[in-house]
Amino acid sequence: MIALGLILLTSLLTAGLIVRVKSIASGRRGPGLFQPLKNIWVLFRKGSVYSEVSGVITRTSPIMVLSALLVASLMVPVAGFTPLISFRGDFIMFAYLMAFSRFMMIITAFDSGSSFEAMGASREALYGMLIEPALFVLIAGLTVFTGGTSLATIFDLTHREGYSYVFGLIVAYIIGNITLVENSRIPVDDPKTHLELTMIHEVMVLDLSGFNLAMVQMTSMLKFAIFGSLIASAVIPWDMAPATRISMFIAVQLLFASAIGMTESFRSRYKMNRNQQYILTISLISVLFFVIILFTKNIF
Amino acid sequence: MFYLIAILIITGVVLLAAGKKSSVIITALFLSAGVTASSWLALSELLNLAIPVEIVEFLTSAGIICDGLSALFILIISFTVFSGFIYSVGYLKPYVRTKPELWTKLHYAALLWLYVSMIAVVLFRNGFAFLVAWEIMTVSSFVLVIYEYDKKGTIQAGINYLVQMHVGMLFILFAFIISSEGSDGVSFDNLRYYFSRNSNWLVFLLFFTGFGLKAGFLLLHTWLPEAHPAAPSHVSGIMSGVMIKLGIYGILRVSMSLQGDMYVIGTSLMVFSAVTGLFGVMMAILQHDIKKLLAYHSIENIGIIGIGIGLGIFGTATGNTLVSVTGYTGAILHTLNHSLFKSLLFFSAGSVISRLHTRNVEQMGGIMKYMPYTAMAFLIGSVAIAGLPPFNGFISEYLLYFSLFSGIGELEFYPLLIFSLVMVSLVLIGGLAVFCFAKVFSIVFLGQPRKAMAEPPAEAGQPMIIAKMLPVIPIIIIGALPVLIVGPLASLTSGIFNPSSLPFDNAILLTPLRYISVGVILMVSIGALFLILKKVDERRRPPVTGLTWGCGYGAASARQQYTATSFTQEYATLVRPVIRNGASHVSFREDEIFPGKREFHTSSADLLRSKIIMRPANLFINLLRRAAVIQTGRLQHYVLYAMLFLVLVFILTLLEII
Numbered sequence: 005m006i007a008l009g010l011i012l013l014t015s016l017l018t019a020g021l022i023v024r025v026k027s028i029a030s031g032r033r034g035p036g037l038f039q040p041l042k043n044i045w046v047l048f049r050k051g052s053v054y055s056e057v058s059g060v061i062t063r064t065s066p067i068m069v070l071s072a073l074l075v076a077s078l079m080v081p082v083a084g085f086t087p088l089i090s091f092r093g094d095f096i097m098f099a100y101l102m103a104f105s106r107f108m109m110i111i112t113a114f115d116s117g118s119s120f121e122a123m124g125a126s127r128e129a130l131y132g133m134l135i136e137p138a139l140f141v142l143i144a145g146l147t148v149f150t151g152g153t154s155l156a157t158i159f160d161l162t163h164r165e166g167y168s169y170v171f172g173l174i175v176a177y178i179i180g181n182i183t184l185v186e187n188s189r190i191p192v193d194d195p196k197t198h199l200e201l202t203m204i205h206e207v208m209v210l211d212l213s214g215f216n217l218a219m220v221q222m223t224s225m226l227k228f229a230i231f232g233s234l235i236a237s238a239v240i241p242w243d244m245a246p247a248t249r250i251s252m253f254i255a256v257q258l259l260f261a262s263a264i265g266m267t268e269s270f271r272s273r274y275k276m277n278r279n280q281q282y283i284l285t286i287s288l289i290s291v292l293f294f295v296i297i298l299f300t301k302n303i304f
Numbered sequence: 305m306f307y308l309i310a311i312l313i314i315t316g317v318v319l320l321a322a323g324k325k326s327s328v329i330i331t332a333l334f335l336s337a338g339v340t341a342s343s344w345l346a347l348s349e350l351l352n353l354a355i356p357v358e359i360v361e362f363l364t365s366a367g368i369i370c371d372g373l374s375a376l377f378i379l380i381i382s383f384t385v386f387s388g389f390i391y392s393v394g395y396l397k398p399y400v401r402t403k404p405e406l407w408t409k410l411h412y413a414a415l416l417w418l419y420v421s422m423i424a425v426v427l428f429r430n431g432f433a434f435l436v437a438w439e440i441m442t443v444s445s446f447v448l449v450i451y452e453y454d455k456k457g458t459i460q461a462g463i464n465y466l467v468q469m470h471v472g473m474l475f476i477l478f479a480f481i482i483s484s485e486g487s488d489g490v491s492f493d494n495l496r497y498y499f500s501r502n503s504n505w506l507v508f509l510l511f512f513t514g515f516g517l518k519a520g521f522l523l524l525h526t527w528l529p530e531a532h533p534a535a536p537s538h539v540s541g542i543m544s545g546v547m548i549k550l551g552i553y554g555i556l557r558v559s560m561s562l563q564g565d566m567y568v569i570g571t572s573l574m575v576f577s578a579v580t581g582l583f584g585v586m587m588a589i590l591q592h593d594i595k596k597l598l599a600y601h602s603i604e605n606i607g608i609i610g611i612g613i614g615l616g617i618f619g620t621a622t623g624n625t626l627v628s629v630t631g632y633t634g635a636i637l638h639t640l641n642h643s644l645f646k647s648l649l650f651f652s653a654g655s656v657i658s659r660l661h662t663r664n665v666e667q668m669g670g671i672m673k674y675m676p677y678t679a680m681a682f683l684i685g686s687v688a689i690a691g692l693p694p695f696n697g698f699i700s701e702y703l704l705y706f707s708l709f710s711g712i713g714e715l716e717f718y719p720l721l722i723f724s725l726v727m728v729s730l731v732l733i734g735g736l737a738v739f740c741f742a743k744v745f746s747i748v749f750l751g752q753p754r755k756a757m758a759e760p761p762a763e764a765g766q767p768m769i770i771a772k773m774l775p776v777i778p779i780i781i782i783g784a785l786p787v788l789i790v791g792p793l794a795s796l797t798s799g800i801f802n803p804s805s806l807p808f809d810n811a812i813l814l815t816p817l818r819y820i821s822v823g824v825i826l827m828v829s830i831g832a833l834f835l836i837l838k839k840v841d842e843r844r845r846p847p848v849t850g851l852t853w854g855c856g857y858g859a860a861s862a863r864q865q866y867t868a869t870s871f872t873q874e875y876a877t878l879v880r881p882v883i884r885n886g887a888s889h890v891s892f893r894e895d896e897i898f899p900g901k902r903e904f905h906t907s908s909a910d911l912l913r914s915k916i917i918m919r920p921a922n923l924f925i926n927l928l929r930r931a932a933v934i935q936t937g938r939l940q941h942y943v944l945y946a947m948l949f950l951v952l953v954f955i956l957t958l959l960e961i962i
Contacts, residue, residue, distance in 0.1 A: 051848065052848075054847055059750070107692060116852045118852045137728050148720070
């Protein structure tokens with residue numbers, strides 16, 4: 005329960021923090037930390053406007069997107085606190101639930117018959133497919149390293165014998181990069197862009213409104229917190245006192261969010277056709293990590 | 305075998321003699337009788353029920369042995385053929401008027417023969433009886449494939465299929481003959497004896513080539529993308545759902561008896577299957593013919609099943625029971641799952657095709673509003689085949705990952721390398737399948753119709769909808785409550801494939817599956833909760849409809865929608881080194897003030913087919929054409945040839961060479 009509570013709590017904070025950091029970096033004061041939450045609250049109280057082309061998919065799938073992500077968040081390790089659902093091979097279900105929510109987002113984009121949305125969907129589908137191996141190779145490497153079998157045990161055991169902060173940092177680096185792709189942040193996608201032709205995630209939700217849009221925005225926030233929590237579990241040792249871990253966890257999440265905010269302020273996005281190279285590079289770094297693990301285990 | 309032929313003749317004669325209407329009813333009766341009898345046999349084997357002694361004696365005298373593996377396949381075959389038959393009643397209705405009466409009756413007779421022969425294939429152990437059943441299966445499915453003989457390319461696809469299947473049979477025959485050395489007959493039961501005395505890989509390779517041609521492994525697959533689009537949809541569903549699985553049955557039956565070389569066989573089968581799966585799905589994405597796309601997905605799924613079998617053999621070789629049992633269980637469960645969702649997908653695609661009269665996805669769009677049930681069926685099939693929760697495809701892929709990750713922790717360098725590569729391929733296969741089915745579902749069923757239609761397409765007829773509902777039920781049950789089926793299946797596979805080792809403890813497998821159930825049920829209930837909240841919200845604030853966002857431009861036509869080609873464009877550039885996809889068009893000239901009509905055509909070539917299969921074949925054909933010089937058509941020349949031959953024989957005899 006603590007694990008779930010922590011993830012949900014941090015998911016509420018991070019979105020506002022990113023916006024705030026970006027504002028400060030560009031010399032403005034920026035909106036309050038809770039502005040994204042207020043926006044979602046407004047969305048819930050607005051009615052929905054549907055495209056006349058759209059059908060039952062648009063009306064139901066944003067809900068499925070969020071519920072799949074919620075179930076996925078139950079498996080995520082949170083700095084040594086046992087997640088609610090943890091079993092042998094749960095990372096497979098975790099990854100596939102992510103894929104399910106992506107599938108649902110893609111078909112939602114197509115439901116309105118808009119070319120803009122379909123364009124974003126096409127990119128989302130391709131990038132999502134290319135980034136999946138990076139996560140799996142990383143987890144396979146950690147499995148070999150720790151002998152753990154579920155997300156929680158893998159990340160906890162990383163801190164046992166032979167642990168070095170180098171591992172934690174590499175894992176955090178890889179997951180951080182995966183987050184940039186999965187959450188459609190700069191340099192892959194600019195969430196604040198205003199040109200439909202260059203959007204990825206934001207363009208897929210152009211025809212969603214009210215309740216549905218709130219669902220999708222909550223999903224993005226939750227997804228960000230999930231990846232942040234993976235990073236936190238990679239760097240926070242599991243055997244510290246619970247209070248220390250909780251505070252460290254929140255600190256890491258906030259630090260991660262501000263780091264993303266800083267990156268977005270000082271980095272430009274890639275040309276659309278360079279994204280594939282960037283994503284494949286992440287996978288290759290993952291493979292490199294795997295090879296390093298093999299060396300440390302004397303498997304060569 | 306005598307009974308088999310008797311059954312075939314009786315059903316054939318009765319059906320052909322029957323009237324137009326009654327032939328369907330008679331087929332239904334025969335089929336239900338067959339389904340009941342064989343399912344009873346299978347279930348009593350699986351549930352350890354007692355079979356009356358007379359029946360056992362009769363079956364044994366007829367050469368029929370039903371073990372767990374046969375029983376499983378009997379159930380899979382019966383279910384799919386039965387739903388396929390229900391579907392065919394609706395699907396063939398428009399054709400009955402245009403085709404000769406006898407031809408339709410023959411079609412139903414062939415459907416029955418196919419069913420009977422498939423059941424016989426999994427029940428016969430004697431090699432020759434097996435091959436006879438195998439041959440009847442091939443011929444009857446050939447008759448089914450060429451039902452629409454008047455369409456362009458159907459006959460060619462059918463003959464291509466027939467020829468390739470006979471090449472495959474030749475391989476199986478060779479394998480049987482080689483393996484019968486030292487024993488009194490040709491049979492699957494002798495394999496163990498042969499394998500314990502000789503090197504295993506050669507005979508396994510022969511069997512694999514023969515059965516792989518049926519299953520559609522890489523390089524043996526070229527008949528699949530031709531035959532499925534040519535066949536009527538229920539036939540595609542049955543062929544892709546169960547008939548190609550009999551190739552898998554054959555491989556499983558042989559791998560049961562393996563005694564040596566298992567390390568090599570297991571690893572190479574894994575790698576080969578991974579490549580097969582990747583190839584299948586990579587080709588599938590670029591297809592615009594919906595049935596060809598599904599056919600390439602069959603190749604992908606055969607690859608996934610093959611990975612499972614490879615893991616099973618590898619696990620047995622290294623004594624890792626967990627890897628072995630989960631690998632085999634995953635393979636068999638995926639065989640079952642694929643038969644469910646692939647027939648579902650073919651049935652739904654068939655309904656769309658029969659309404660729109662095209663197989664080209666670029667001319668479809670917006671069908672979900674007109675055919676909601678078909679669209680839902682296709683959506684469920686898509687999610688299931690992409691291996692996503694909450695449906696059954698996820699469970700079998702989970703088992704394979706489970707097996708891979710169980711092996712990955714405790715391995716030497718080379719197996720670890722192979723396991724990692726196979727794992728990455730499996731991840732990629734999954735991701736590509738999501739990509740592909742998101743594409744095909746969206747393009748076909750969502751948005752607006754891309755082509756003007758004289759009248760809006762009506763929902764498919766009742767038999768077709770019932771046939772689609774049938775596979776949906778097990779798809780949902782296996783997805784939500786996997787423990788029900790995986791538990792017994794794991795016990796069964798550990799009994800069949802690892803009889804010598806310690807009894808396998810299911811608990812390690814069942815606990816995660818219970819958690820998966822919890823996750824799936826939780827997901828559905830959270831979704832339901834949100835849906836209720838939303839309904840409440842909508843009652844207070846009724847939703848309104850408006851135009852789709854178009855940057856302020858409200859008159860976008862349906863033809864401006866994203867197409868399948870544009871959806872896959874970036875992907876197509878990415879895979880260009882492997883898959884040659886070309887576009888051909890004539891560009892406008894500068895002096896054309898009023899441009900005329902232009903055509904634009906895209907295609908994706910199966911490089912393996914053109915470079916590895918067709919090039920040698922064409923060389924051979926050219927060679928034969930050269931040799932045809934001697935065939936002058938003049939009687940004098942032929943007499944001369946005969947005389948030369950006699951002289952040759954005379955000389956050879958003189959020299960005591962022959």
